[in-house]
Amino acid sequence: MAFKIILKNSGLFFLGCLIATALEIIFFSPISPDLIELPLASSSVSVSPPNNQLQRVTKLGEGFLKGPEDVAVDENGILYTATRDGWIRKMHRNGSWENWKKQQSQGLLGITTAKGGGLIVCDSEKGLLKFTEDGVTVLASHFHGSEIRFADDVIEASDGSIYFTVASTKFSFHNWYFDLLEAKPHGQLLKYDPSMEETSIVLDGLYFANGVALSKDEDYLVVCETFRFRCLKYWLKGESKGETEIFIENLPAAPDNINLAPDGSFWIALIQVIYEGTEFVHTSKVLKQIIANFPKLVNYINGATKRAAVINVGANGNILKRLDDPNGTVMSFVTSALEFDDHLYLGFLIAITLQIIFFSPISPDLLQLPVVSSVPVSPPNNQLQRVTKLGQGLLIGPEDVAVDENGILYTATRDGWIRRLHRNGSWENWKNLQSQGLLGITTAKGGGLFVCDSDKGLLKLTEDGITILASHFDGSEIRFADDVIESSDGSIYFSVASTKFKRHNWYLDLLEAKPHGQLLKYDPPTDQTSIVLDGLYFANGVALSKDEDFLVVCETSRFRCLKYWLKGETKGETEIFIDNLPAGPDNINLAPDGSFWIALVQIFYEGREFVHTSKALKHVIANFPELVKYVIGPTKSAAVINVGANGNILKRFGDPNGTVMSFVTSALEFQDHLYLGSLNTDFVGKLPLK
Numbered sequence: 038m039a040f041k042i043i044l045k046n047s048g049l050f051f052l053g054c055l056i057a058t059a060l061e062i063i064f065f066s067p068i069s070p071d072l073i074e075l076p077l078a079s080s081s082v083s084v085s086p087p088n089n090q091l092q093r094v095t096k097l098g099e100g101f102l103k104g105p106e107d108v109a110v111d112e113n114g115i116l117y118t119a120t121r122d123g124w125i126r127k128m129h130r131n132g133s134w135e136n137w138k139k140q141q142s143q144g145l146l147g148i149t150t151a152k153g154g155g156l157i158v159c160d161s162e163k164g165l166l167k168f169t170e171d172g173v174t175v176l177a178s179h180f181h182g183s184e185i186r187f188a189d190d191v192i193e194a195s196d197g198s199i200y201f202t203v204a205s206t207k208f209s210f211h212n213w214y215f216d217l218l219e220a221k222p223h224g225q226l227l228k229y230d231p232s233m234e235e236t237s238i239v240l241d242g243l244y245f246a247n248g249v250a251l252s253k254d255e256d257y258l259v260v261c262e263t264f265r266f267r268c269l270k271y272w273l274k275g276e277s278k279g280e281t282e283i284f285i286e287n288l289p290a291a292p293d294n295i296n297l298a299p300d301g302s303f304w305i306a307l308i309q310v311i312y313e314g315t316e317f318v319h320t321s322k323v324l325k326q327i328i329a330n331f332p333k334l335v336n337y338i339n340g341a342t343k344r345a346a347v348i349n350v351g352a353n354g355n356i357l358k359r360l361d362d363p364n365g366t367v368m369s370f371v372t373s374a375l376e377f378d379d380h381l382y383l384g385f386l387i388a389i390t391l392q393i394i395f396f397s398p399i400s401p402d403l404l405q406l407p408v409v410s411s412v413p414v415s416p417p418n419n420q421l422q423r424v425t426k427l428g429q430g431l432l433i434g435p436e437d438v439a440v441d442e443n444g445i446l447y448t449a450t451r452d453g454w455i456r457r458l459h460r461n462g463s464w465e466n467w468k469n470l471q472s473q474g475l476l477g478i479t480t481a482k483g484g485g486l487f488v489c490d491s492d493k494g495l496l497k498l499t500e501d502g503i504t505i506l507a508s509h510f511d512g513s514e515i516r517f518a519d520d521v522i523e524s525s526d527g528s529i530y531f532s533v534a535s536t537k538f539k540r541h542n543w544y545l546d547l548l549e550a551k552p553h554g555q556l557l558k559y560d561p562p563t564d565q566t567s568i569v570l571d572g573l574y575f576a577n578g579v580a581l582s583k584d585e586d587f588l589v590v591c592e593t594s595r596f597r598c599l600k601y602w603l604k605g606e607t608k609g610e611t612e613i614f615i616d617n618l619p620a621g622p623d624n625i626n627l628a629p630d631g632s633f634w635i636a637l638v639q640i641f642y643e644g645r646e647f648v649h650t651s652k653a654l655k656h657v658i659a660n661f662p663e664l665v666k667y668v669i670g671p672t673k674s675a676a677v678i679n680v681g682a683n684g685n686i687l688k689r690f691g692d693p694n695g696t697v698m699s700f701v702t703s704a705l706e707f708q709d710h711l712y713l714g715s716l717n718t719d720f721v722g723k724l725p726l727k
C-alpha cells in the first residue's frame with residue numbers, strides 16, 4: 038500500500054512533523070488571524086452587471102510604465118504616475134513622457150499633486166514624501182515613536198493639511214497579505230500639518246486603510262478599507278464634525294484608491310483580493326495560519342484576478358456607473374481611476390497570474406467523504422495496545438504479513454527485505470528485493486511468496502529466486518501494484534492503486550480523487566494479465582471469500598470495499614461489500630471463520646476534510662508537496678475491523694491515540710492470534726483473540 042513512502046523517507050521525521058506542525062503553525066505563525074467578514078453578495082449596493090467598458094481604454098506609456106499604481110494630474114494637465122522601479126514619470130500635454138524623479142523604492146503607492154506645485158507621494162518604505170523640481174523632502178517618517186511603514190494614499194486639503202492612510206501598522210508592504218490573512222484592523226488615517234510639521238491621528242483601527250479622498254466641498258473625507266469591502270466617511274465640518282459613518286459597504290470587490298470626480302462623485306477602483314472559490318480560506322483560522330507559513334501559497338489565494346472594475350459612486354454613496362474588463366483582456370488589477378477632462382486615467386499593478394490551474398499536476402474531482410457512520414461501529418477501544426511485539430527493531434515498517442502452511446510468518450519491510458519468522462521464534466533475512474516499494478504479499482500455494490512491488494509489478498519469490506510475473510499491462514508499466522491474493526485454481530488477483538500516479542505521488546491520487554485504480558488477474562499457464570475491474574478509487578487490499586465465490590477489493594479513498602462475484606448467478610457482477618467506513622480501508626485478509634479483517638487508515642486529518650470540498654485548494658496543495666503533510670496522512674491512531682461475509686462489522690480493535698501501535702495497514706488472523714502490520718512501527722504486533 039501506498040503510505041510507506043513518507044515513512045520510508047522520513048519515518049520519525051514525518052511523525053515529528055505531524056506533531057511539530059500543530060505547534061509550529063500556531064506559535065510561530067506570523068499572524069494571529071481573525072475571520073474576515075466577507076461582503077454579503079450585493080445586499081445593500083445595487084450593482085449593475087459587469088460590462089467590458091474598460092476594454093475601450095487607450096494605453097498611455099505602454100511598455101514604459103511598470104505597475105503605475107496611482108495617477109495624478111496637476112492644474113497644467115500634466116499626468117503623474119509612480120512606478121515599481123521607483124520612477125515618478127510625467128506625461129506632458131503634447132503626449133511625451135518624462136522620467137521626472139527617481140526614488141530608491143519599490144513601494145511608491147498613492148500620489149497627489151500639491152497645491153503649490155510638486156507631488157506628494159506615499160512611499161510604503163519611507164513614509165510621506167514631497168517632490169518638487171528642487172528635490173525630495175520627507176514630511177513624515179515616524180508617528181508616535183514608530184516608523185510609518187505602509188503609507189498608502191494621500192490627499193491635500195485647501196488649508197494645506199495633508200491626509201494620508203497607513204494600510205497597516207503591523208505589516209509592511211511586502212507582507213501585505215499577512216494583514217489580509219490576519220484580518221485585524223491595523224490601519225490608520227493620519228494628518229500632516231505642514232505649518233507645525235506635525236503628524237496626528239484622525240482614525241485608528243481601520244481594515245487596511247487604502248484610498249483617501251476629499252469631498253468637493255471638503256466637508257468630509259472618504260477612506261477605503263480594502264479588506265472590509267467598504268469605505269468610511271469622516272466629517273471635517275458641520276454638525277457631525279469628527280464623526281465617522283459608512284459611506285459605502287458590501288462592495289462586490291475590495292476598494293483600492295478613490296478619487297474625487299469633477300461633478301462631486303467619486304471613482305473607486307475595485308480589486309479582487311480574494312480569488313473566487315478560495316473564500317473559504319478566510320473562514321478557517323487554522324488554514325490561515327498554514328498559509329501564512331507558506332508565503333508562496335499566498336499568491337494562489339490572495340491576489341488580483343485577471344480582471345478590472347471601477348465604480349463611480351455619488352456623494353450619497355450610490356453606485357452610478359460601473360466599468361469593467363471582466364476577463365482582463367485589456368486591463369486587470371486596476372488600482373486607481375482618476376477623471377480629468379472627460380477622461381478616466383487608470384493605474385494598475387500587474388496582476389499576479391493565476392498559474393495554478395494550468396500547471397497543476399492534478400485535475401481534481403471532489404471527494405465523496407463518507408456519511409458519518411451509517412455502519413454501526415462500536416466505540417473505539419484500546420485493544421490493540423495489548424499486542425506482543427515481534428521482531429522489534431528489526432522490521433522497518435512491515436506493511437503486510439502472510440503466514441504459510443507451515444506456520445512461517447513473512448513480512449516485507451521498507452529496506453527491501455522479505456523477512457520470515459520461524460516457529461522456533463528466530464527471524465531470517467530471507468530475500469532482498471532492492472526495492473523501497475514492497476507492498477501486499479501472499480503465500481503461494483505451491484510454496485514461495487507473491488509480492489506486489491510498486492516499482493516493478495507482480496513478483497514471485499521462491500527459494501530459487503525472483504520471477505517477475507507482470508510488469509506491464511495493456512502496453513503500460515504497472516506502476517503501483519498494491520495487494521495480491523491467489524485463488525485455488527492458480528489465478529492471481531492483484532490490485533493497482535493508481536494507473537496515473539506512482540507510489541511517491543500517492544497523495545496526488547487522493548487529491549485528484551478520480552478512479553485510476555484497477556483489479557487485475559494474472560493467469561500463470563498463459564502468462565497473461567487481464568483486467569477484472571477498472572475505475573477503482575485507490576484499489577488497495579484484495580481478498581477471496583472462504584468459498585472463493587467472490588473477491589473483496591478495498592477502495593481506500595472511497596472509504597469502501599467492493600464485492601466482485603466469481604461464481605454463481607451474479608458472476609462478473611460488482612456490488613458494495615461495505616461502505617461509509619470510518620476511515621480508509623487498507624489491506625483485507627480472510628479469517629478462518631469466513632469473515633474478513635480490514636485495517637483502517639486515517640488518511641485525512643480530522644478537521645481538514647474541507648480540503649476535499651474545494652478543487653482550487655486541491656490544486657494549491659498539489660503544487661506544494663510540503664503542504665500535503667498538513668492535509669493528508671495517517672494520524673497517530675490504529676484501527677482494525679472484523680467484517681462478516683455479509684458486510685456487517687463484528688468487532689473493532691483500536692489504539693485510538695497510537696500509544697502502542699499506529700498506522701496499522703494489515704491484520705491477519707492465524708491460530709487465534711491477529712498479526713498486525715504497520716508502516717509506523719518497527720515490529721509486527723501479535724494480538725491474542727481468545
Ligand SMILES: *[C@@H]1O[C@H](CO)[C@@H](O)[C@H](O)[C@H]1NC(C)=O
Binds near residue numbers: 129130131132133
Ligand atoms: C513636450 O513638452 C515638454 C514640456 O513642455 C517638452 O520638454 C518636450 O520636448 C515636448 N516633446 C515634444 C515631442 O514636443
Ligand SMILES: *[C@@H]1O[C@H](CO)[C@@H](O)[C@H](O)[C@H]1NC(C)=O
Binds near residue numbers: 363366
Ligand atoms: C471575455 O468575456 C466576454 C464576456 O464577458 C467574452 O465574450 C469574451 O470571449 C471573453 N474574452 C476572453 C479573451 O476570454
Ligand SMILES: *[C@@H]1O[C@H](CO)[C@@H](O)[C@H](O)[C@H]1NC(C)=O
Binds near residue numbers: 460463
Ligand atoms: C529456527 O529454525 C530455523 C528453520 O528451521 C533454523 O534455520 C534456525 O537455526 C532455528 N533457530 C534456532 C535458534 O533454533
Ligand SMILES: *[C@@H]1O[C@H](CO)[C@@H](O)[C@H](O)[C@H]1NC(C)=O
Binds near residue numbers: 693
Ligand atoms: C488516549 O486516549 C484515551 C481516550 O481514548 C485517553 O483517556 C488517554 O488519556 C489517552 N492517552 C494519551 C497518552 O493521550
